Amino acid sequence: MSIISRGFRGKRRDAGDRLPPGQYLVEDFPVLSAGPTPRVPLDRWEFAIDTEAEQTHRWSWEEFMALPAETPTVDIHCVTKWSKLDTTWEGVSLDVLFEDVETAAEYALVYSYGGYTTNLPLEDLLDGKAWIVHRFDGEELEPRHGGPARLIVPHLYFWKSAKWVRGIRLLNDDWPGFWETAGYHNYGDPWREQRYEGD
């Protein structure tokens, strides 16, 4: 039996079939993070990929900026229910960063300046599905939105798109991250509405 909220009609801002279940559209860009915004000076910034065989690949800001860039336009979906369509970013595809990385690992733990972590299967980062971005909407990425650089993995809920990204650790076994140990879903597919543990 379904529960009807008497007299409720809703606003139904139409997004066609681009809105996952339970989401609503926003025009502005809300912010969600668990603590204060870390500030990372560019001369001390680095990005690293650590493999399960303890090989580390590192990029300084200059090296990172010299890599071939892409400007993906994607829809993003936050677990707190807002979705934003056609957001444009600029950054480096993870495929480029993984070019010389040798690994048999299946899992990735993404870690950030400020201590945030999030986990996902490595394959969700590859084949044009994820980027490390440093510009949003043609502007430098603001610290509160994850600048100097953040991960974006738009096909998963946005908490997987770690702000202030610092590196990716490759693992043979899955290792739950910050929200994933605080009751949120381990995978987080918005189209299957995997918000919370057990969804």
Next chain:
Amino acid sequence: MRRLTWRPAELVHSSAETATARTLRFRVPGWPGHLAGQHVDVRLTAEDGYTAQRSYSVAGPADGDLIELTVETVPDGEVSPYLTEDMRVGDQVEIRGPVGGWFVWRPADQSPVLLVGGGSGIVPLMAMIRARRQAGSRAPFRLLYSLRDPARRYYAGELRRPDPGLDVTYLYTRSAPEGAARPARRIGLDDLAEGGWPASFEPECYVCGPTGFVEAAADLLLALGHAPERIRTERFGPTGG
């Protein structure tokens, strides 16, 4: 594995908190209990099956299967005006939760606590204050409550009553009461330095409210030397304030 299921929830009581906010009490059969600071998801379903969901903090400890939310009416909002203006006692929504294992206070925690709330961001902080009182905790609490003007105060009567170990400071941003020492302005370094705890006391800080407010307050706490891992934030809305 724990599953969060949608439960039918019936409105059993609704009272005005301010001219624009209401506290709503729901009966949620089978409610599993929650921690202070956690939130729930509320789902509304129209006759034709259209649904909308939003998150709301729980305002205090559960009383059996009764839980309370306090909702601010966002003009032209999809969900909040329904909850605060259209709903009548006996009407139903669905609720699932509790959600969130980070922005929580547990009665076993003895550390000093600094609560910094902006606008409706007071709601999960009030849940912590009520949980503290209910548990007879002696953890020292300080609340800094930033709001536009005195008419916007939530829980005004309750926060006026003495609650040993809890200090409450109002920070008005638009208009302060007649004769107030502090002129109306946004939260600043001196507010947190005077009304908060010294960083050396290592308080747990909880900051909640609109995004702009949370950003500003969390940055000020960092500037005062509070460790980032002891500053927990919850951002309610997209708009600055």
